[in-house]
Amino acid sequence: MTDHPALELERIGLRIGGARILRDVSLRVPSGELVGVIGPNGAGKTTLFNVISGVAKPTEGVVRLGGQDVTTEPVHRRAAAGLGRTFQTSSLFPTLGVLENVRLAAQAHLGGAASVFRAPRRTDAATARARAALEEVGMAHRAGAEASGLAHGEKRKVEIAMLIAMEPRVILLDEPMAGVGSADVPALTEVIRALHRGGRTVLMVEHHMDVVLGLADRVAVMHHGELLAVDTPEAVMANPTVQSAYLGESV
Numbered sequence: 001m002t003d004h005p006a007l008e009l010e011r012i013g014l015r016i017g018g019a020r021i022l023r024d025v026s027l028r029v030p031s032g033e034l035v036g037v038i039g040p041n042g043a044g045k046t047t048l049f050n051v052i053s054g055v056a057k058p059t060e061g062v063v064r065l066g067g068q069d070v071t072t073e074p075v076h077r078r079a080a081a082g083l084g085r086t087f088q089t090s091s092l093f094p095t096l097g098v099l100e101n102v103r104l105a106a107q108a109h110l111g112g113a114a115s116v117f118r119a120p121r122r123t124d125a126a127t128a129r130a131r132a133a134l135e136e137v138g139m140a141h142r143a144g145a146e147a148s149g150l151a152h153g154e155k156r157k158v159e160i161a162m163l164i165a166m167e168p169r170v171i172l173l174d175e176p177m178a179g180v181g182s183a184d185v186p187a188l189t190e191v192i193r194a195l196h197r198g199g200r201t202v203l204m205v206e207h208h209m210d211v212v213l214g215l216a217d218r219v220a221v222m223h224h225g226e227l228l229a230v231d232t233p234e235a236v237m238a239n240p241t242v243q244s245a246y247l248g249e250s251v
């Protein structure tokens with residue numbers, strides 16, 4: 001444990017052409033916290049995740065992971081520093097099996113694809129880690145299934161297992177409930193809750209408000225590229241500025 005926040009954004013700004021996509025965004029996320037990021041469409045949530053993961057470079061401000069300035073580090077260096085991310089679209093190899101998908105993620109973390117040929121012991125370690133990750137998300141029974149045959153909710157669980165296999169300290173979940181049928185939402189919510197309970201730091205963009213309010217320690221509200229509020233779910237919902245930002249939007 002360090003005294004540094006797991007993730008720290010200091011006065012992040014991003015201009016693209018003449019447009020200011022992010023303005024003066026500052027956020028400190030202590031280790032083990034789950035922060036829900038909400039805001040109307042186009043508020044800048046995905047762009048903020050891109051800045052954190054290194055897909056986009058901010059024009060102003062600093063990104064720190066565990067106290068280390070990673071603002072100019074590329075995506076893979078941030079991943080190596082303990083940052084994991086899921087995307088709105090599926091990142092599974094559809095024709096591979098569930099276990100194989102997770103094993104590849106574990107293998108990448110343990111030492112790269114070349115080790116398949118050089119170090120069988122590492123392959124065993126990757127398989128063991130993949131099985132443990134599938135167990136953690138409740139998908140061990142589907143280890144032998146082909147990824148393309150999974151329901152949306154199952155795919156999301158396997159994607160989370162892939163993250164777990166890479167042992168990230170900070171996890172960014174980009175709309176984990178997107179495309180997931182309402183019957184599968186509670187089970188996926190429990191997987192995310194368990195991920196958080198395991199001590200991992202999680203940032204989650206999610207439009208499904210019940211999920212955000214039920215899971216988050218704090219909620220960060222974005223609007224027009226700015227952070228309007230960062231507070232407990234109850235305080236955020238009672239905040240008049242937040243309410244007016246959502247006027248005309250379904251909260």
Ligand SMILES: Nc1ncnc2c1ncn2[C@@H]1O[C@H](COP(=O)(O)OP(=O)(O)OP(=O)(O)O)[C@@H](O)[C@H]1O
Nearest residue numbers: 016019021039040041042043044045046047048222
């Ligand atoms: N590369 C880009 N060039 C120009 N404008 C961009 C670019 N990327 C994002 N934007 C604009 O920045 C704003 C924020 O977009 P972003 O996708 O981050 O919002 P969001 O909050 O994730 O929205 P949603 O909830 O719809 O996914 C939008 O107005 C978008 O059109």
